[in-house]
Amino acid sequence: MAKAFVAATKTIDNGKHVHAHIEDTYLAFLEALKVFPKDLLNNSGKDPAYEARLHKVLQQFALLTSNNALKSRTSFAGTG
Numbered sequence: 001m002a003k004a005f006v007a008a009t010k011t012i013d014n015g016k017h018v019h020a021h022i023e024d025t026y027l028a029f030l031e032a033l034k035v036f037p038k039d040l041l042n043n044s045g046k047d048p049a050y051e052a053r054l055h056k057v058l059q060q061f062a063l064l065t066s067n068n069a070l071k072s073r074t075s076f077a078g079t080g
């Protein structure tokens with residue numbers, strides 16, 4: 001069945017499609033999620049260029065202290 005699927009995929013649009021097994025793709029993605037955070041931290045710590053590229057991709061948010069967050073919430077509620 002897999003061989004027939006691969007053969008059929010090659011005939012669609014002159015072979016412009018790639019055959020893939022969705023379950024295998026999903027499982028590989030889950031495995032990659034396990035190692036990604038560790039690799040991300042290691043690479044960004046070793047290479048400033050990597051970290052600069054990473055900052056372009058990931059959004060950065062300023063963290064508020066709990067005091068500032070409380071003031072903000074109070075202000076928003078109209079009591080401060």
